[in-house]
Amino acid sequence: MISPKLTVNDNSIELEGLKFRELINVREFISRLAQDYDAKCGKLNKSENLMTVECNGNNAKLYFEIKTERIKKPKTEKKEEKKQTKEQKQEEQQKETKEQQKEEKSNS
Incomplete structure (x- = not known):
């Protein structure tokens, strides 16, 4: 600042x-x-x-x-952050499902 x-x-x-x-x-x-x-x-x-x-x-x-000056918040950053968090969540879910599948195979 x-x-x-x-x-x-x-x-x-x-x-x-x-x-x-x-x-x-x-x-x-x-x-x-x-x-x-x-x-x-x-x-x-x-x-x-x-x-x-x-x-x-x-x-x-x-x-x-x-x-006077209008203060604008950058909207693109928020959208990008949301996309990144969604992608991260999807990746984590995919990893969890793969791990579960591996555990099921090893238990069989």
């Missing part, structure tokens, strides 16, 4: 690499930072791939740009 990257310029701080799975987690992160600087935030503006919020306080002005 990539760790967050923090860049400090003249009067701005850029933070990259934080990922949130839920929108409420984004809102909580913004509200915590705003509380630290006694700033009040405006409305969360959403577009297709970007969310923006501006927070203003006596001593600070905060601006957040959050890029």
Whole structure:
């Protein structure tokens, strides 16, 4: 996992690499930072791939740009794993039946 990257310029701080799975987690992160600087935030503006919020306080002005990204789980791996487990089970069953047949022959 990539760790967050923090860049400090003249009067701005850029933070990259934080990922949130839920929108409420984004809102909580913004509200915590705003509380630290006694700033009040405006409305969360959403577009297709970007969310923006501006927070203003006596001593600070905060601006957040959050890029949205859809998280997709790879489905092919699961199918391959299922196939492998099925094949392994079939092989084990075949081995067991062969062993049973050998035992029956030796007992006869």
